[in-house]
Amino acid sequence: MRAILLFGAGKSSYFLIDYLIKNATIQNWQLTICDISQNLISKDFENNSYEFVSIDINNDEERSRLIKGKSIVISMLPAFMHPIIAKDCLKYNVNFASASYQSDEMIAMKDEIESKGLIFLNECGLDPGIDHMSAMEEIDKIQVNGGKIISFRSYCGGLIAPDCIDNPWAYKFTWNPRNVVLAGQGTAKYLENSKLKLLPYQRLFQKTERIEFGNNLIFEGYPNRDSISYKSTYKLDGIKNMIRGTLRMPDFCSAWNLLVNLGITDDSYKIQDSQKMTLKQFTESYLDDSEKQVKEKFCDFFQLNPNDKIVEMIEWLGLFNDEKITDINASPAGILQTILESKWKLNPSDRDLVVMQHIFEFEQEGTLKTKKSNLYLEGETSTKTAMAKTVGLPLAIAVKLILNNKISAKGLLIPVSEEFYNPILSELTKYGIKFRN
């Protein structure tokens, strides 16, 4: 009997819980799920056997008691909570798994994890996760066949199924809204012609690449904050071009660029008495003072035609109207997030979309070749989302591999080796998560 403890039972955990429950009997697993309230767990799992626990996660004693004696702990909590849990795992010799980026705090535990022979697996969801595995499968294949990779571009997006698009942004939230509002702040780093390229936030959404899925589906990709950090992990040390980025529907980036350059994605200061302002006044505070209407001032400022699609997108958000701001003494980004959470809400009839594309350029036998690898997956319903599926299933399968001693490596890991990507990508195809060239 192996004991699995899952922290976090919210929307993104649907398929993770589904997989763990369905495999529990045959794998001889005992499952414990911990969250604030059992109501967070889908009613679909009502009659299944798992133990539900609610604890104060910041209470060291309660948390330790829960973790002690488990075989593995999975954390789907916000990333900043992982180190607290991981430290307990280290103390009580329990394996750990998450779909989040490896944090510096996690890296600080590296030696101790290794010396105890434990596995702490991070970055095993969608992005990061499936991106690592699907890229490494191709990279290894190309290199084994004598190819020399000179360019790697990789984009991923969590979007809305084309037939569910009913707003001019062609976007709704299927992931953490705050992360979407603050995305890209800082400076993006990528590699072009063997040179480091730095792209500050105010130009990030202007520098997009057109990404096509077949003939009909067109997306735009903007660079992630750091595209280069995986260069050696991916065994691409001599590479000339390397960019990793995020996909949005066309026009999204151009319109978002207006919000960035207006200044309203800033989270570094509060506007006193923001609740006394209208949305129009909020927008006007960034524009010159004049007798003109706000929309005209906005168009003048950006030298845009009032009939331009991207102006319409800003107007649709309500930023030119007299509605009152509800957030009290809030940051601009906080105000914007509240607006977007109501405008970009996923309806019960909506289905989401996950898209990923890798583009490899490599030299083989003296010729330059290009290879594309595409993932296109629509959600089943507004709860059975493609996002929950692609985040939860790789993690669930990885947990199975770890518990069945199929992973020979020990220590602090991310899923970039064959022993992860072969079985995981293979099993994912059964769930429709399949890359095509």
Next chain:
Amino acid sequence: MRAILLFGAGKSSYFLIDYLIKNATIQNWQLTICDISQNLISKDFENNSYEFVSIDINNDEERSRLIKGKSIVISMLPAFMHPIIAKDCLKYNVNFASASYQSDEMIAMKDEIESKGLIFLNECGLDPGIDHMSAMEEIDKIQVNGGKIISFRSYCGGLIAPDCIDNPWAYKFTWNPRNVVLAGQGTAKYLENSKLKLLPYQRLFQKTERIEFGNNLIFEGYPNRDSISYKSTYKLDGIKNMIRGTLRMPDFCSAWNLLVNLGITDDSYKIQDSQKMTLKQFTESYLDDSEKQVKEKFCDFFQLNPNDKIVEMIEWLGLFNDEKITDINASPAGILQTILESKWKLNPSDRDLVVMQHIFEFEQEGTLKTKKSNLYLEGETSTKTAMAKTVGLPLAIAVKLILNNKISAKGLLIPVSEEFYNPILSELTKYGIKFRN
């Protein structure tokens, strides 16, 4: 006998130490100066009586022993160290004085300072300091005479005496270089026509106001990060326009704006192996990849003529040449700071300049009136700077007032009341620090 302890004996403390030493006998003061090395103290004070102490400022015991029993502690250390010292002062019932902005940590001690009947005076240097006092003197005068202030604009700059200008930026460092490089990051807030105006960093140096001193001296002012925070402190609650800002010589802001918008004032990330790059490569990392020369690419990017004065200013910094970067794995802002520290170094023959201007608009007896108040002060030598004089003397005089029980207010204070500004501004005129209309 009153015991004064001064932390920080560097360049900015010259006139502060001078004043304390010269007044020590008549005032019956015992002076202790604490810093890393006695060599930091000017040789001019060699034969004077003060005690020099060097301690590990982070050693609680050594620091406490030094502070205990003193009448007042003056801190000229970097601002982040004030709270550590202030906490000891609170513990041992010692008054405290600094020329830095009141921090949140200082404000958290407010009630305790008051209940102990101590004085913790901050913001009593130049800016903040002389700006508060000179503005309040005029504001009180206008309001006592029945004037209603509708507009307050106030600018201050630490610059170079016109006859010492020998570089195209007309600027050298007379204050903390890091603060100059990072100045204005975030979003500036000011008041225009009774409306909140927000100006993000990337537009800050484009939004300058022309400020004249007589007919010949022209400066440009850009808004401070928060111009509104002193609205009620200055008793200007019904005011329509309020802006506080920083003065630079003409063209400085336009050229600095290029650096900001290129992206190289960012301190939020490191460039790996920056020491392997040349300055040209550093600049090029922010520009499109092409066969063109870096200067041409730079001009294309900003749509500037290569003969433009501001392009020449960038070129003068060396950003287009093949010199190697010396900073190892540094942030862009760190690399830029190193460049500027060598380019904008104050030579032994240089004298600095402090300028301040307040512009008040007010209604009196039905008519709209304007009043200007100007401070123009050149330094005597490269050590006897106008900066050290205008930062150190107000603080020194305030300390004298506090020790002589001339300040009736107790608690956490800034010098905005008559009992501060009358005696301090009056005594400052003896040192040539005098406002003119």
